[in-house]
Amino acid sequence: MPPAAPVLSVPPFTLEVAGRPLARVPGVQLQPGEVLHLCGPNGAGKTTLLRVLAGERPDLGCEVRVLGCAPGSRGARKGTAWVPTDAALPDDLxxxxxxTFLAALWSRPVTPLLALADALGLTGWLDAWPTKLSRGTRQKVALSGALGLGCALTLLDEPFGTLDAASRAALRTAIRARAQAGGALVVTTHGEELAGLPVQTLKLEPA
Ligand SMILES: Nc1ncnc2c1ncn2[C@@H]1O[C@H](COP(=O)(O)OP(=O)(O)OP(=O)(O)O)[C@@H](O)[C@H]1O
Structure with a gap:
């Protein structure tokens, strides 16, 4: 049997946006259970690269592969959870x-999502409407959902940015647990929250 494709395969390339070179992207491969810290200065292209991996920027023509497939294809999307900094929540639930709806949509049990919500301090907010939540609380809901799905690849853009200290610690624990369970993760942060975890680093340099 041929070996399984890496969860993520990024060849070295220059990320171009609006026809202009933005960043040099070193090549990297991510296997199950590995965490990639995507870093670089403001404007380096981290969010843009995450959107490429999530399948939202096919226009940029990047030759990356997610689970052996083109980002955005069915094969890639069914194994990818993605939390942007402005994650949308269903405001009528x-x-x-x-x-519960998210878990059903993905044919997953809801228990891990609720356990993460509890770990991130959302227990008192379970009956609340998303429109009533603060930015950080909304972010915690999105993170609980994405990490609780147990996808092969989880993409998190600045997940620590809006969280308080206790929630940052809980998220760090959740990231470690997801990796220990065999999930691969790509995480952007300007902070030190991933220090001490076994991570690879992918640093974007201005092109
Ligand atoms: N569709 C687009 N058209 C023009 N420019 C774009 C487009 N998408 C992204 N950019 C530009 O690409 C650059 C990189 O932005 P990006 O948000 O990816 O950086 P970042 O590394 O995530 O920054 P930060 O650390 O500040 O969050 C920015 O200058 C942004 O304006």
């Missing part, structure tokens, strides 16, 4: 209903 409570937090608990939204997580």
């Amino acid at each position: 409570t937090v608990a209903e939204g997580l």
Whole structure:
């Protein structure tokens, strides 16, 4: 049997946006259970690269592969969870209903999503409407959902940015647990939250 494709395969390339070179991207491969810290200065292209991996920027023509497939293809999307900094929540469902709906959509049990919500301090917010939540609380709901799905690849853009200290620690624990369970993750942060975890680093340099 041929070996399984890496969860993520990025050849070295120059990321071009609007026809202009933005960043040099070193090549990297990510296997199950590995965490990639995507870093670089403001404007280096981290969010743009995450959007490429999530399948939202096919226009940029990047030759990356997710689970052996083109990002955005069915094969890639069914194994990818993605949390942008402005993750949308279904505003007509409570937090608990939204997580239950998400789990059902992915044919997953809801228990891990609710356990993460609890770990991130959302227990008192389960009956709340997303429109009533603060930015950090909304982010915690999105993170609970994405990490609880147990996808092969989880993409997190600045997930620590809006969180308080206790929630940052809980998220760090959740990232470690996802990796230990065999998930691969790509995480952007300007902070030190991933220090001490076994991570690879991919640093974007201005082109
Ligand atoms: N569709 C687009 N058209 C023009 N420019 C774009 C487009 N998409 C992204 N850019 C530009 O690409 C650059 C990189 O932005 P990006 O948000 O990826 O950087 P970043 O590394 O995530 O930055 P930060 O650390 O500040 O979050 C920015 O200058 C942005 O304006």
